[in-house]
Amino acid sequence: MSEIPDITEFFTQTISNLRNGELNLCSPLEEVVLKSAGNNLAYVDNRRDAKNVYNFDIWKELKEKLGEEKFNQRIMHSNITENLKYSKSQQFPDFIFKVREIGGRLSCGSLLELKDSKGGSISSFNSIIPTQTKNLKEVEVVNGGDLVLRIASVIDEKSLEEEYYTFERRCFYLVRTHSENPDKVKVSIVDGSFFETVPKDHLLYQVLHQILHEHIKKKELEISQTTLEQVEKVLSEITDQTIIGASRTIEGASIQLKLGIIGEVHSEGNPHSSHYPQISDKSFNLILKATPQTEKIKNMLLKEIPELKTFTIKHKRNGDHIVFQFNLKQ
Numbered sequence: 001m002s003e004i005p006d007i008t009e010f011f012t013q014t015i016s017n018l019r020n021g022e023l024n025l026c027s028p029l030e031e032v033v034l035k036s037a038g039n040n041l042a043y044v045d046n047r048r049d050a051k052n053v054y055n056f057d058i059w060k061e062l063k064e065k066l067g068e069e070k071f072n073q074r075i076m077h078s079n080i081t082e083n084l085k086y087s088k089s090q091q092f093p094d095f096i097f098k099v100r101e102i103g104g105r106l107s108c109g110s111l112l113e114l115k116d117s118k119g120g121s122i123s124s125f126n127s128i129i130p131t132q133t134k135n136l137k138e139v140e141v142v143n144g145g146d147l148v149l150r151i152a153s154v155i156d157e158k159s160l161e162e163e164y165y166t167f168e169r170r171c172f173y174l175v176r177t178h179s180e181n182p183d184k185v186k187v188s189i190v191d192g193s194f195f196e197t198v199p200k201d202h203l204l205y206q207v208l209h210q211i212l213h214e215h216i217k218k219k220e221l222e223i224s225q226t227t228l229e230q231v232e233k234v235l236s237e238i239t240d241q242t243i244i245g246a247s248r249t250i251e252g253a254s255i256q257l258k259l260g261i262i263g264e265v266h267s268e269g270n271p272h273s274s275h276y277p278q279i280s281d282k283s284f285n286l287i288l289k290a291t292p293q294t295e296k297i298k299n300m301l302l303k304e305i306p307e308l309k310t311f312t313i314k315h316k317r318n319g320d321h322i323v324f325q326f327n328l329k330q
Contacts, residue, residue, distance in 0.1 A: 006097035006108040010037045042155040043096035046088045091143045130195035177272040188285040208235045268316045290320035
């Protein structure tokens, strides 16, 4: 599993930008990431606005390093057209941090997805089930294509190496609620573990299992225990989101059906809800699952930012999480 200095650096740099007035808690989340993490990013989904609105060119550093000719060769080799270089891909995730090598192994490379809401709830997860880790192979499955992999591998200069493809990366979610209310706004970098309280494959199976049994009950179907167990066994193998979400052509039908996965966050899975009153209004937070590694991060962050508040919240479905909280002055 990857270490996360990329996320802690993003957290501390954002605090620096909040202090000096470069950002505020109601700033566009894309601007928050680009200003605080910019040169540490290997993938930006909305490269068009990054360049045209926020004056951030994800290709600039690599182009200067390689020179125009070698840079263009590498882009062409990865089948990235001029149009794709500065487009809005609308793929998962919104951002990927650059990988690093520590002791001969890959580290960092965290995924970051933005979740912005005008109210107090977290907006739904469309077509993606939030998890604590993902590799780029899974990202390819979710997106139904390898564009994210191709762009990130060029920036990271990894040339689609197998280890790079399957390397497990931490997933984080930059969550904001009450985005247009300066007095109630909360912003948090949330560890994917806060949402993944049940493994993804088990979650999909349980949904299908419930659908099956609700139909059996409603239609008063008589099914033998042996047959039911066989059907349930088959359902437990339905875990590939690419297959689930593919468009279906049905003979004789004039429409194609496509099943989408939408994840709605339970209030107990929303760190900004009333279940967790310690997370105050007008605050910027980093929320991590409590582990021995988190204790090391705690010591490091408190040395760097002494005014940070740290406390533990007990996730009602997934144990203790440590919160690092920066409060804006009233």
